[in-house]
Amino acid sequence: MEERTLKIQKIKNGIVIDHIPCGMALKVLKILNIEGDIGSTVSLVMHVKSRMGWKDVVKIEDRYLEEKEIDKIALIAPTATVNVIENYEVVKKHKVHIPDEIKGIVRCMNPRCITNQKEPIVPEFRVVSKDPVIIKCKYCEREMSSEDIIENII
DSSP: OOOOOOOOOOOSSEEEEEEEETTOHHHHHHHTTOOSOOSSOEEEEEEEEETTEEEEEEEEETOOOOHHHHHHHHHHOTTOEEEEEETTEEEEEEEOOOOSEEESSBOOSOTTSGGGTTOSOOOEEEEEEETTEEEEETTTOOEEEHHHHHHHBO
8 A cells, every 4th residue: 555645845945943842833833923824834733753752843934033032932842943944955953942041031920020010120030940841030939830931921
């Protein structure tokens, strides 16, 4: 019996976010503010078998990531890799890493924290653990887990 495989079309220029933990691709799109018609092709593959188990993959044509966006991805998908594609070729590939300090990309979930009191203070966190991801607010010392982080990414 002949095996048939459907493949996602290659992109000419853009990014491929690979090795996203299974089930997290939609959350990656959410934190990158990708919804509706963005004027570029977005391909999403979920629950793909790989040598290391199961994963999700996101391809975004004609879009590149800023460092802050890569840090956001690292917080919710610490095993991800970001591949930069130019003229159908991978020109840069790097694994995301969780920074030791996080500034301005997550809001504190504590409503009484000074960062949520209309003060001109940028939320800052220290990474307590990278596996599982746990961060602690610099101001109120509230700890946040992965699920909390996903809900509070700015």
